[in-house]
Amino acid sequence: MLGPRGQAGSLHLSSSSLRRKWKWKGKGSALAFVLLLVSAAWLLVVFSRNCCPAHPDPDDMYGWYRVPHLNPNFSDWQRHGPNRPTLLPLTAGSNANLSLHNIVFCVAASAKLWPMRKEIVKLWWREGQMRGFVWLEEPARHDPAEHLPMVMVSEDVARLRYGRAMTHHTGVRISRIVLETFRLNMPDVHWFVLADDDTIFSTDNLVRVLSKYDPSQFHYIGGSSESHQQNLAFSYGMAFGGGGVAISYALAAALVGMQDECLEHYPELHGSDDRLHACICELGVPLTRELGFHQCDIRGNPLGLLGSHPIAPFVSLHHVDVMDPVFPGLAAHKGLQLLSKAMQMEPGSFLQQSFCYNQKQGFSFSVSIGYVVQVFPEILYPQNLQRAQVTFQAWNRKAGRREFDLDTRLSKSICWQPYLFYLDGIEAKKGDSAVITNYSRYGDIDERKKFWWCHYFPREKVITIRVTSQRLPWSWYQVPRRQCCSVTGLKDKVLDMKVGPCQPGEVIVP
Ligand SMILES: *[C@@H]1O[C@H](CO)[C@@H](O)[C@H](O)[C@H]1NC(C)=O
Ligand SMILES: *[C@@H]1O[C@H](CO)[C@@H](O)[C@H](O)[C@H]1NC(C)=O
Ligand SMILES: *[C@@H]1O[C@H](CO)[C@@H](O)[C@H](O)[C@H]1NC(C)=O
Numbered sequence: 001m002l003g004p005r006g007q008a009g010s011l012h013l014s015s016s017s018l019r020r021k022w023k024w025k026g027k028g029s030a031l032a033f034v035l036l037l038v039s040a041a042w043l044l045v046v047f048s049r050n051c052c053p054a055h056p057d058p059d060d061m062y063g064w065y066r067v068p069h070l071n072p073n074f075s076d077w078q079r080h081g082p083n084r085p086t087l088l089p090l091t092a093g094s095n096a097n098l099s100l101h102n103i104v105f106c107v108a109a110s111a112k113l114w115p116m117r118k119e120i121v122k123l124w125w126r127e128g129q130m131r132g133f134v135w136l137e138e139p140a141r142h143d144p145a146e147h148l149p150m151v152m153v154s155e156d157v158a159r160l161r162y163g164r165a166m167t168h169h170t171g172v173r174i175s176r177i178v179l180e181t182f183r184l185n186m187p188d189v190h191w192f193v194l195a196d197d198d199t200i201f202s203t204d205n206l207v208r209v210l211s212k213y214d215p216s217q218f219h220y221i222g223g224s225s226e227s228h229q230q231n232l233a234f235s236y237g238m239a240f241g242g243g244g245v246a247i248s249y250a251l252a253a254a255l256v257g258m259q260d261e262c263l264e265h266y267p268e269l270h271g272s273d274d275r276l277h278a279c280i281c282e283l284g285v286p287l288t289r290e291l292g293f294h295q296c297d298i299r300g301n302p303l304g305l306l307g308s309h310p311i312a313p314f315v316s317l318h319h320v321d322v323m324d325p326v327f328p329g330l331a332a333h334k335g336l337q338l339l340s341k342a343m344q345m346e347p348g349s350f351l352q353q354s355f356c357y358n359q360k361q362g363f364s365f366s367v368s369i370g371y372v373v374q375v376f377p378e379i380l381y382p383q384n385l386q387r388a389q390v391t392f393q394a395w396n397r398k399a400g401r402r403e404f405d406l407d408t409r410l411s412k413s414i415c416w417q418p419y420l421f422y423l424d425g426i427e428a429k430k431g432d433s434a435v436i437t438n439y440s441r442y443g444d445i446d447e448r449k450k451f452w453w454c455h456y457f458p459r460e461k462v463i464t465i466r467v468t469s470q471r472l473p474w475s476w477y478q479v480p481r482r483q484c485c486s487v488t489g490l491k492d493k494v495l496d497m498k499v500g501p502c503q504p505g506e507v508i509v510p
Contacts, residue, residue: 090190090216090249098211100203102190105132106181107149108174108241108272109197111140117197118148119333120320123340124201125149131186134197135177137170154180172263174241174272175279179259182252190215192252194245194276198321200340201244202292204347205313208477209290210246218285219248223293223316226305227395228405230297234274237287241273242318243295254283290315297395300324303420304391304411307368309351311480314343323392326371327422328442342370342426346435348472349483354499355385356485357510363457364510366418367485367499370426373439373465374418377455382482382508384409389417415454420445421465429468434500439465462495469499484508 109117114136121134127147134149142151157172178192191210195201213219222239225231230240239245247255262279269275277287292315298305302323320326320336327335343350350370357364357379364376366385376385387409394403401408411417421439428435441463449456469483484502487495502508 095190095211095214098190098207100129100207101131102188102215103131103193103203103206103210104181104186104189104191105130105149105193105195106177107132107134107195107197108177109134109136110170111136111138114140114151114197118146120198120200120336121148122146123336124203124343126203130203131189132193132195133181135174135180137173152180171270171272171275175263175275176259177272178247178252178276179256182256190249192247192249194241194247194273195316196242196244196318199242199244199316199318200320200336200343201316202314202343202347202350204344205292205315205350205477206244206246208313208348208474209292209315212478213248213288215248216250217248218251218254218283219246219288220251220280220285221246221288221290221293223289223291223295224287224405225295225297225395226405227297228403229394229396230295231405234271235277237281238274238277239287239293240295240297240318241271241276242297243293244316244318245273245276251280251283251285255279258282292316294318296320296323298323298392299395299397300392302326302392303372304389304408305406306351307353307366307372307374308386308388308407309353309368311352311482313348313477313480314351328444329422338423339371342423342437345426345428346370346469346471348474348476349435349469349499352472352483353386354483354485355382355508356487356497358487359510362455365485365487365497367467367469367497369435369467369469369499370437371423373421373467373497375421375457376418377415377457379510414445414448414452417445417449419449419457432471434468434470437467437469439467461490461493463493465495465497467497467499470501482508 107121114134118134125132125148130149132149133152135152135154137154139153140151142148154173154177157169157176178194181192193201193206210221213221220239222245223243224236224238225234225240231238234240259279262282263275265282266275266278269278291310291312294305294315294317296302296305296317296319298319299322306317306326321332325332325335326339330338346369351368353366353368355364355366359379362377362379364378364380364385366374366376368374387407388404389411390399390401390404390408391411393399396403401410420442422442423437424440425438426435441459446459472483481502483499484506485497485499488498489496
């Protein structure tokens with residue numbers, strides 16, 4: 001099939017010269033000679049192509065793949081090299097004992113930003129316990145002392161058959177990361193998790209969430225955007241790449257067989273996640289929306305969003321370098337380190353929100369474990385406290401309630417805003433059944449409230465809130481329920497609270 005235009009052209013030329021020769025009367029032998037020559041040339045062209053495909057056309061990389069750039073020192077690679085047999089097929093029910101070892105992370109990155117972004121990956125990557133790769137468009141130095149995933153170089157998509165027609169090569173490259181990782185044939189892989197380099201993961205919770213699903217079936221798991229405009233532009237049925245996309249082994253295997261052909265149908269798409277979504281649509285697989293995956297398409301102060309986490313295990317947080325620092329008193333990266341420490345010490349209850357009240361004084365408390373305690377100067381029922389206060393803007397920089405794919409409440413005037421206590425310390429309780437988190441009072445908002453004579457939560461009495469919270473049992477994720485909270489004492493300006501399972505008959509009211 002290759003070079004048909006060249007052959008047709010030469011044939012056409014020959015046949016027109018043939019017609020001219022036809023007019024030359026009495027030159028039959030010359031004509032026969034020319035015919036012979038043309039046939040011989042034709043045979044030569046056709047059969048020489050078929051007989052000796054010694055050098056594959058470098059422009060025809062379709063169906064081929066290059067062995068990616070490997071760091072020979074990567075111990076995992078040495079243990080599970082490309083020639084080890086793949087566990088195939090998985091049997092039904094192989095989700096029963098899912099472990100971190102069964103997940104391979106495919107981190108999408110670019111050579112230019114990787115030197116900065118790797119600091120974010122370091123916050124959650126645990127070398128030796130996790131397997132995965134960072135996919136770049138060109139080689140980058142891998143320093144084993146940094147304990148990061150190994151760097152791999154993606155195939156050059158410009159050289160794929162459809163590549164030259166595509167303008168957004170990065171999107172095509174990243175949408176193929178799962179496919180390229182699949183082809184490495186690593187053993188015991190049940191899930192491929194596509195991640196961005198500016199995302200933090202709770203991998204413990206990821207294991208919990210994925211263990212609900214059977215990797216021998218087709219599963220496409222992730223989250224939508226918080227901004228309606230983004231969902232409208234892409235799709236409400238798409239797993240946004242930044243929040244992480246979990247693809248079951250079976251679905252990845254199906255993608256490998258069709259994705260390159262599928263991508264040819266969508267030259268106009270821009271992103272990698274919408275290209276992947278387009279192909280998964282061709283396989284007829286819907287999105288399973290898990291509430292712990294956070295694309296985090298917001299700008300500004302993340303307090304309202306992170307302080308109202310849904311009752312589901314926290315899995316991921318994207319755009320950590322776009323939003324304001326998570327703790328206003330700390331530099332952005334220091335804040336992320338503290339947040340990650342809390343996340344790793346007690347992943348189950350991390351960011352889980354519980355409510356308690358001081359009815360006499362008219363205060364409502366919202367505790368978000370590992371992040372913040374908010375003290376509202378009025379009695380608010382759970383139905384209201386669980387809504388996100390709009391402390392942030394949507395991705396399009398608008399902040400009306402209709403911009404968000406979330407339940408929200410507008411932050412009213414300063415007097416209705418909460419007093420804030422941000423995490424400043426965390427330790428495991430003796431015996432390890434509970435964790436103690438300390439939250440210290442944020443002065444800025446106090447000053448402003450004092451200035452306007454707002455309903456005052458006395459600073460002279462409380463400057464620290466100490467929360468003792470039970471670790472959540474592993475099975476909590478299957479039937480999640482909000483924990484109950486109570487105020488247990490006040491001494492030396494430390495207000496003590498307890499968070500744990502609700503007692504039979506207990507309801508969350510003032
Ligand atoms: C592998 O390790 C050896 C010895 O530790 C070192 O000299 C070499 O540069 C390393 N290679 C790579 C690609 O990191
Ligand atoms: C899961 O682990 C338990 C305990 O180790 C074992 O009894 C059970 O057979 C395992 N299930 C599967 C499907 O491997
Ligand atoms: C929490 O606060 C209490 C009281 O101020 C203090 O004794 C304790 O050491 C703090 N713990 C942590 C982990 O910061």
